[in-house]
Amino acid sequence: MGHMNTKKMVQGAMIAAMFGALSIFNTYTGSMFDIFICYVMVLPLVWYGYQYSLKDNAIVCIVSMFVIMMVGLPFFIISSLSSCLAGLFIGEALRRKAKKEVILVGVFITSLLNNLLLYEVFAKLLDMNIVEEISVMYKEMSSFIPTLTNQISLDTVLSMIPLFLVILSVLEMYVIIMLCQAVLSRLHIEFPGSFHIATMHLSTKTGLVLAGCMFISYILVNYVKVDFVYLSYVYMICNMVFVLQGLAFLCYIVIMKRKPKLMFLIFIGLLIPFFYPVYIVCGIIDIFSDLRENILYNGNN
Helix, strand or coil: CHHHHHHHHHHHHHHHHHHHHHHHHHHHCCCCCHHHHHHHHHHHHHHHHHHCCHHHHHHHHHHHHHHHHHHCCHHHHHHHHHHHHHHHHHHHHHHCCCCHHHHHHHHHHHHHHHHHHHHHHCCCCCCCCHHHHHHHHHHHHHHHCCCHHHHCCHHHHHHCHHHHHHHHHHHHHHHHHHHHHHHHHHHCCCCCCCCCHHHCCCCHHHHHHHHHHHHHHHHHHHCCCCCCHHHHHHHHHHHHHHHHHHHHHHHHHHHHCCCHHHHHHHHHHHHCHHHHHHHHHHHHHHHHCCHHHHHHHHHCC
16 A cells, blocks of 8 residues: 555656656747647646546646746646646546546536636736737738638627637647547557547437528528627537538548548648538538448448
């Protein structure tokens, strides 16, 4: 028992010391790698939380945050808090064998909390102004795409900031979970199924609800001229879900065709807005057809 407690304390101290070293490294490199470092920091906490109790992991998180606060920059300190919370949650969720959906929601909440702290609560302390940054980006894009101002106004773009934070949190959630599964699965830590984007497959009922919401919100905004920003949120969220479903379907195809290297091109396509209709069509086909099952059947024969 005494040996176990000593081992537990030594491992916890090593994690706290490692976080302090990463914080110093981040400071000396001018915060060039702060986001990536924060993603990596989740890994040892998940491993530690899976091995030991929630109380033990919480103590390590508190000590680690104390060390980081002594040597870290403000942005890194806030992001590290989110990393500790995510590591604390994922480790305990895996230890209790929680469902995949529970892990997704929990990590999303920690990511959203981090973005709210960075861009809303401590924005002035960190000298961050998301409104100004988006305005500058909008003007630069308008110089390259003159018709942009006719399609969407700056006020509309700024009204989408909350939605932008939600989308950013979803992307961070996915990166954190995929990184944890890719690394920790090699350490024989069990995950509740695969979190790969190719496994995403919405039901027909869900697809009908999304399609209905997208159609109604589009009609109300563009034809009835209802001036309600949340209708635009609904339309964009439904679009993004169909885009993700299309992305999942295309990834599923290249995996079944044993050409996984093509997934790089599929993800690159997300950076090109002109390709979004293609992803949406693929997503709709995937939801409302049996094409995925047919591909699986043909692949096994």
